[in-house]
Amino acid sequence: MTVTEHYEYTDYPQAIEDYFERGFTDGLPIVPPTPEAVEAMLTAGGFSGDEVLGEVPTRDVIVTAEKAAVNAVMAGCRPDYFPVVAAAVRAQLHRMANAHSTTATLAGSAHAVIINGPVRAEIDVCSGQACFGPGFRANATIGRAVRLVIRNVENSVPGAIDRATFSWPLRYSFCFGENEEASDWEPLHVQRGFAREESVVTVQSVMDFVQALEFDPDPEAILDCIAAIARQRGMFFDEWCGTERSLVVVVGAEHQRRLIDAGLSKQQVQEKLWPRLAAPGTGRHDQAVTAAGPENVLLVAAGGPGIACSWILLPHLSNPISELVTRGAA
Amino acid sequence: MAITTLDPRSTRAATATRWSRATRPVSLEGQILGLVCNGVGDCEIMFDRLGEVLTERYGLAGVVKVVKPSVAVPPEPDQWLRVTDRATVAVTGFGGCGSCSTRSLRDALELEAIGIPAVVVVHAALIAAVNALNQFLGGGDQAIVRFGYPHDPTAHWTKEESADIAEMIAEAVRDQLVRVPANAGVRTELAAS
Numbered sequence: 001m002t003v004t005e006h007y008e009y010t011d012y013p014q015a016i017e018d019y020f021e022r023g024f025t026d027g028l029p030i031v032p033p034t035p036e037a038v039e040a041m042l043t044a045g046g047f048s049g050d051e052v053l054g055e056v057p058t059r060d061v062i063v064t065a066e067k068a069a070v071n072a073v074m075a076g077c078r079p080d081y082f083p084v085v086a087a088a089v090r091a092q093l094h095r096m097a098n099a100h101s102t103t104a105t106l107a108g109s110a111h112a113v114i115i116n117g118p119v120r121a122e123i124d125v126c127s128g129q130a131c132f133g134p135g136f137r138a139n140a141t142i143g144r145a146v147r148l149v150i151r152n153v154e155n156s157v158p159g160a161i162d163r164a165t166f167s168w169p170l171r172y173s174f175c176f177g178e179n180e181e182a183s184d185w186e187p188l189h190v191q192r193g194f195a196r197e198e199s200v201v202t203v204q205s206v207m208d209f210v211q212a213l214e215f216d217p218d219p220e221a222i223l224d225c226i227a228a229i230a231r232q233r234g235m236f237f238d239e240w241c242g243t244e245r246s247l248v249v250v251v252g253a254e255h256q257r258r259l260i261d262a263g264l265s266k267q268q269v270q271e272k273l274w275p276r277l278a279a280p281g282t283g284r285h286d287q288a289v290t291a292a293g294p295e296n297v298l299l300v301a302a303g304g305p306g307i308a309c310s311w312i313l314l315p316h317l318s319n320p321i322s323e324l325v326t327r328g329a330a
Numbered sequence: 331m332a333i334t335t336l337d338p339r340s341t342r343a344a345t346a347t348r349w350s351r352a353t354r355p356v357s358l359e360g361q362i363l364g365l366v367c368n369g370v371g372d373c374e375i376m377f378d379r380l381g382e383v384l385t386e387r388y389g390l391a392g393v394v395k396v397v398k399p400s401v402a403v404p405p406e407p408d409q410w411l412r413v414t415d416r417a418t419v420a421v422t423g424f425g426g427c428g429s430c431s432t433r434s435l436r437d438a439l440e441l442e443a444i445g446i447p448a449v450v451v452v453h454a455a456l457i458a459a460v461n462a463l464n465q466f467l468g469g470g471d472q473a474i475v476r477f478g479y480p481h482d483p484t485a486h487w488t489k490e491e492s493a494d495i496a497e498m499i500a501e502a503v504r505d506q507l508v509r510v511p512a513n514a515g516v517r518t519e520l521a522a523s
Contacts, residue, residue: 003338015335032335057404058436060346060467070338090417101402104429104459106484152338160462166471240400275362317400 006035019074024152026079026144026172041069044079046087047328053086054093056154058100059161065328067153069146075145081138082121083325088113091203091321092155092270093289096244097316103156104204108164108235109316110206112248113143113175114300115126116189117199119325120177121178127177128253129304132311142171146203154198170206174304176250178300179258180183185254185266188300192322199325204248204298207316208233213309214255222255222310227276227289230312234287237317244297244319246287247289247312248275254308256301333481345412350471352447354509355419361507362445364417366409366437368401371485372492373424379496380421380503388504390415402429405437415447419507420514423474425452425460426485432463445475449506451499453485454478473506475499 009015015032019025031037042049042065049066056063065086072085092111093099102109115125125305126136134140163170172254189200210233214225226249237245251259251269259269274297277289291297298320303311339349340451355361363384367377370513374397374480381393392415396409405413406470413420434450452474464472477499481487 007335007337009333009335011331012333015333019335033338034335038336058402058433059463061340063340067338070336096476098400098403099427100433101400104402104432115411148338155342155466156426157462159458161428161432161466162457163431165475196420238400240403247450262455266414318401 002265015182023157026147028153031076033070033073035071037064038069040079041065041072041082045082045328046330048330051328053089056099058092059155061154063093063153067104068109068149071148072145074286075148076141077145078181083327084115084119084123084142086202086328087144087201087325088146089149089322091201091323094321095202096319098320099319101153103150103154103214104119104163106163106165106317107207107316108167110168110174111146112204113146114188114202115175115177116180116187118197120288125177127302131176140173141176143175146313147171147173147290172210174206179302182253182301183260185301188298189322191266194324200322201325202320202322204313204320205316205318206234206313208314210312211309212312215308217258219259219264222258223272223276226310226312227273229302230277230289230314231286233314234291237290237312241317241319243292244296245290245292245316246293246298246320248298248320250299250300250302250311250313252303252308253305254312257312266299269299270297273297291304331501347441347443349467351471352442353443354447354507356509358418358504359420361418362392362394363390363415364411364413364420364445364512365395365421366405366422367395367397368424368430369397370401370424372487373485375427375492376424376487376496377513379493380500383496383500384504387500401427405415407462407509413445413488414446420446420448421451421503422448423451424485425450425456426483428456428459431456431459435460435463435472438449439467447507449473449475449503452476453483455483461477475502476504
């Protein structure tokens with residue numbers, strides 16, 4: 001253990017209240033991070049406390065496994081979630097994830113944590129009905145752990161370095177899995193070069209999160225709708241993002257069913273969507289969504305049956321990063 | 331039952347830079363101005379005019395400008411070399427958004443640390459962010475010039491407004507870049523208009 005500062009309390013409620021007072025929370029109560037709980041987190045993931053997960057160079061901040069584990073305990077994670085948390089933190093701190101920008105911006109971007117592979121079943125990540133919302137411990141606490149790392153370790157505190165004009169609810173937690181079992185669509189992580197049996201976390205900053213609602217069963221109408229909704233917002237990117245600039249489209253179960261019934265693979269959907277997205281804009285409310293190519297329209301199957309909709313996650317000056325879920329070096 | 335808990339916050343990296351303030355020239359006459367522009371909004375127009383005004387008023391010998399490839403990232407290595415090879419004083423900015431303002435502060439600190447006097451230009455709406463990062467980094471007495479409303483923080487300005495801002499801040503920028511007598515009362519900021 002390398003943590004330099006400890007706090008002493010008479011009981012758990014006192015610790016919880018004091019963490020509020022010290023500004024260590026997201027406004028919700030935390031689980032007090034005792035040395036034993038933090039050690040259990042590290043041990044479960046095979047991490048040594050001083051293993052570096054990444055850094056924010058603009059702030060001279062390094063994020064160690066120990067600090068990530070402290071915040072994972074606070075978020076309510078189980079120890080067996082920690083390799084996923086660590087992978088998400090590594091992804092969020094990748095140079096092209098642009099951590100300083102996405103966590104200090106006026107735009108208040110959130111971070112989506114998308115989980116693929118066998119770990120979803122091992123730790124009960126929800127990828128189906130209600131997967132964006134409350135009620136699922138892995139989703140809620142892994143997403144929250146990433147946010148607490150951003151706040152406490154990366155030093156993104158509202159009113160100081162975090163300058164979000166409004167911020168938004170996705171900043172409490174935003175984590176879900178891909179419903180790989182819903183079809184034979186190639187999972188996101190396989191499309192991005194990993195083996196199907198590997199577990200992978202993909203992190204994408206989210207500046208806009210918009211719903212594309214289309215009840216018309218015609219696949220062309222569905223794709224037109226997704227493109228039209230995305231183009232109302234446009235895509236905030238710059239030259240620096242290069243050839244990996246991407247957006248995420250979470251394809252809902254009803255839309256996926258209709259696309260599959262029409263014989264469309266994921267790749268074919270990407271190829272049909274991209275020209276619709278990237279076509280030159282015609283005005284303020286019809287802007288090109290300049291993903292670099294069809295493969296940069298990241299399709300993720302998720303959600304439950306019912307409403308025929310999909311969700312579009314538009315980024316903030318950063319690229320999606322996928323990291324293998326691994327045990328630490330310890 | 332007594333319990334012990336651990337601190338969730340970061341500590342500064344062991345490799346963190348120790349900042350220092352560069353020695354100022356006695357005047358801007360003959361100096362080469364580096365402009366490290368982040369391209370936010372219309373700030374490049376303002377910076378271009380600022381370089382012209384400082385040249386006209388105070389006799390700069392040249393201006394070297396780089397526009398970073400993204401608003402809140404460091405200059406690319408070749409851009410950094412272009413500035414540090416030639417510039418003898420520098421201005422960074424514009425500090426008009428959350429991440430770009432703080433990154434511009436960092437750019438100024440890094441220039442100061444290698445001996446190039448630098449000032450970061452910041453909108454009043456973002457001054458708290460700059461101060462927060464400066465305090466976190468231990469940046470000390472970093473030179474800042476700020477101005478406020480009615481100018482838009484995110485630099486959505488007309489061409490005329492951009493030029494007016496350059497004219498307005500030029501003297502304060504000069505004051506921050508040159509050595510002045512101890513009692514001269516250097517302005518660290520401009521009042522909102």
